[in-house]
Amino acid sequence: MRSTISGYTALPKAHKISATAVLVAAGAAVALAAVPATAAGTHAMKTVAWNADSFGETQQAELTQQTDAAIAQAKVAAEAKKATADKAEADAKAQADKKAADKERAAKEAASRSTERKALKPAAPAAPAAKAYGDNLDGWIKQSLDILSSKGIPASYEGIKRNVMRESTGNPNAINGWDVNAVNGVPSKGLLQIIDPTFKAYHVEGTSWNIYDPVANITASCAYAADKYGSMDNVNSAY
Template sequence: MSASNVTGRLLRLNKTQKLSAAGVSAVAAAALSLSLVPGHAEAETEPQALSAAPVVFDSADSKQARAIQDSLIEQHSTAEKLVKAADAAKAEKAAAVKEQAEAKFEKAKKAKAKAHAETESHESASHANRSSARTHMYANNLDGWIRESLDIMHEKGIPGTYEGLHRNIIRESSGNPNAINDWDINAQNGVPSIGLLQIIKPTFDYYHVPGTPHTQYDPVANITASANYAADKYGSIDNVDSAY
């Protein structure tokens, strides 16, 4: 290779591939000396042409650009990790809040069920006690039902007299606790009047007196609920002389 060829090749190199001045001189000198060796010179072997590729050195700009790129990649990776960690923490917090809410709901549900069971047990016990008391203290007939109802009404502050209750019971049901009105407007609306004082279920449920059975067919429950309703609407069952 001639010195002119080496020089021409160096001129074609781009900026990032240029050799240092010392490297270029060394390579050119070596190539020139090999090309000028006489053909008849004594040598053990024929001279070999250079085959190594030129060494390329990265410029300062290239190194800086690569460093910036590596830094950006690292920052992006770190940002992704932070976002994932934040999302995971948010999801974990939401799951914890949901779990606490569900636990609170279950606790309230159990407390409500327990309270309901205790109330039912208390009412059952009261009913059993009243049934027992009725057997021993009150006759199981209209007179006994009215007298027991009057005692409960007095205890609960519900006005009414024996005469007022008896008079309205006879007019409404003739003293039959199982009497049902199946023809009036209430019956047509699906809520027939039932029992001694012919009370409909919505009214019975609203004015039911605690401690008595929750059924319109029970004589004492029917009388006390009806008397409670009459007291609210008319001042007392004694003031009722017709359908109410």
């Protein structure tokens, strides 16, 4: 409700603002309820209106400054947050790269140690090459001696050869068709002229069961001579 006092005109609605605020902005200390309707009053009204406009501009400027400050602060905060996130991402990547590098290095070191151990480990000795023997009397005797030695049966190269030459002259297929054994149906055969029953009884494991086989004939005959005479070296005649 608008009040009217004699001699005064109420402040127009367009210029109504807080009297207290206008007076403070203008440095006044008295509350203004109305202005006299005189020329001086009209001037005062204009002054008040100007001060109100000036006060509004000040508020707007301050608001603008505050808004700009808030925007700047938000921008700084956003940049700080992004920098923190970027650093965390970089740290995570660096940690992952380091972990991968450590794993790769450990694998290489393990492979290197394995290679070193293999290099230090002595190689298994190669299986000895099979000994070659000549397919002749010399080779047959030598092969027989190696077998006899592995079985612990005594004999010598000279003792075997001497008896072979006397019994068959070195013919592995020799057969006696006239002595008592032949008369009894069991002729002596082979290099050392041994009969079938004796050959079978003294056959040495690892040799042929063929009585005409030179190595089998020699080893069986030497086994028999060792049992009966101590060694083929002790045989100097029919045995």
